[in-house]
Amino acid sequence: MKKILLGFIIMLSTLAYSQNELATSYAEKGRTLVMEKKYQEAVESFDKAIAINPKSALVFHHRGLAKANLKDDSGAILDYNVSIKLDDTDFEVFYNRGVSKYYLKDIESAIKDFDKSISLKSDFANSYLFRGYSYIELQKYSEAVKDLDKGLQLNPKSGSGYINRAIAHIMIGKNKEALDDADKSILYNPDDIRGYNIRGQAKAILEDYKSALEDFTEVINKKPDDAKAFFNRMAVRLNLEDKQGACSDYKMLKNLGEKPNSEMEEYCK
Incomplete structure (x- = not known):
């Protein structure tokens, strides 16, 4: 019975070692896929690693990163939470959770995570x-x-x-x-x-209006539907007494869906 039991223990140990190797393989594949910006495939690979070994803080952290890159910040935070529960000494996971909270506009909670990250790595x-x-x-x-x-x-x-x-x-x-x-x-x-x-x-x-005009024009050249830039350029042109240019920008603002302005309507008659 002892020999059979010993053989059984050895077999279980070998199986556990094999499973750990498989989990590591899926985790490494997931990290490679993240570097290749194949984020959905990375999540799926991390899923397999976690199914085998649900105790790796690093794998939950990396799956969270992949989800964040897919703009699934809520899902990312759930993974970061598990990672922190398993290991609360990694500054980077607090930073990444803070970033996801920042994009979800949970600003005060994000600041607490950045505080913690800084306390761990200043x-x-x-x-x-x-x-x-x-x-x-x-x-x-x-x-x-x-x-x-x-x-x-x-x-x-x-x-x-x-x-x-x-x-x-x-x-x-x-x-x-x-x-x-x-x-x-x-x-x-x-x-x-x-x-x-x-x-x-x-x-x-x-009051450097001419130079300001150049910057707002650069914005419009790069983004022709930027209403804020048209508004700013219109204001600058008004200060430069460039009626034709200001009215042209006002017309563009209306074309972009901005509400008519009574003063500009009268000015541009």
Whole structure:
């Protein structure tokens, strides 16, 4: 009986080892699929890994990332929750959960996750940057600037960091600082039209209307249905006493579905 029992134990041990290998294989395949941006296939591979081994914090974390890339932030958060329950020492999973909460507009809860991420790793730029973005959502612009200062110190090439700090600077009346940040945003991320929009606004506030006009025109060239850019350019043209240009922009605003303005209707007769 002892020999049979020993053989049975060895067989179970070998089977367990084989199952763990299979779970690891599915997990590795899932990570490869994420890198290839095949997110749905990655989720399916992680599903198989979890079915075999539901105790891996890392696999739940990675499945959450795949779901987040599929814009399933609610599903991602459920996976991050399990991952954190299994292992609450990974700064990155708190950061990623915070990002998903940010996009779901659960801002105060997102900030708590960024706080935790920073407490676990104090030199990770993105935790400060996203906490700064979150403070902007709450209209806490001074707090946002402090976090964005730190994030940009750690990652001085973040175009999104500069554009968000420019927004915060505009909102607290630091227009020259906003102008400098918008310049850097455009330098590091020239495809983000927000940089041109904010720079144009800062220039207009500083009464550099001709240069502001160029920025708003650049936005319109990149995004011809941007009503905000047409409105801003119209305002600049009014300050430049360019009636024809202002009325042309007003006409475009109406074509884009904006409500008629009685003063502009009278002005453009």
